[in-house]
Amino acid sequence: MPPYPEDTAFLIVDVQRDFCPGGALAVADGDAVVPVVNRLAPHFRTVVLTQDWHPPGHASFASGHPGATPFSMTDMPYGPQVLWPDHCVQGTPGAAFHPDLDTARAQMIVRKGFHPGIDSYSAFFENDHTTPTGLAGYLSDRGVRHVVIAGLAFDFCVLWSALDARKVGLAVTVVEDGCRAIDLDGSLDAAMDRMREAGVTVTGADALAA
Ligand code: VGL
Ligand code: ZN
DSSP: OOSSOTTEEEEEEOOBGGGSTTSTTOOTTGGGHHHHHHHHGGGOSEEEEEEEOBOTTOTTBGGGSTTOOTTOEEEETTEEEEOBOSOOBTTSGGGSBOTTSOOTTOSEEEEEOOSTTOOOOSSSBOTTSOSBOSHHHHHHHTTOOEEEEEEEOIIIIIHHHHHHHHHTTOEEEEEEEEEEOOOOTTHHHHHHHHHHHTTOEEEOHHHHHO
16 A cells, blocks of 8 residues: 555656766766656556657757857747757657656656747646646646656756646645756756745655655
8 A cells, every 4th residue: 555645646757868877968867866766656656757758959959049059048939948958859769768767657658848849847837837738637637636756857847847736736745866956057056945935845755755
């Protein structure tokens, strides 16, 4: 019997090859989240994976912006946007889940970032903050009121997923040691502050799986 009630879901964000060492947008120590996530997943009845899933030439790729370098900023119609190295291109090996990630327990995979002109960090809304992915409806239809979140990267896709989960009325816990950060210009500290201001609980995996 899992220790978590049925109204609590585990949301595993973007544990994909391209965000792990050797990948196109490698997060330092990114693969260290895999054993943490695998240990926690059996405690939940509802497990959802997200998968960053961009078409070739996606608007968030620096390669399509003449003169721009990866990790610089640009202005999109929906606001400021970091330009990334090409990553998680649909159907490529880099877009696959980390080979050691236990995906068998997941009932739902949310693919995001597939609109050519809009990036999508959050599992709930794209970066225009209005286009829904459908995850809020899926969770609400299944009676979920609390999400526990782990994955990559703490200061981008985990951050925005946590903030949007709060926005749609869910209680949110982020597993600190089940995440790793990109940490671009202080984004790790800023993410921690924003999560705490939004009422997100940030805690360790040991406290959750004890
Ligand atoms: C992510 C940058 C670009 C993430 C995805 O998963 O945090 N970051 N695409
Ligand atoms: Zn992306």
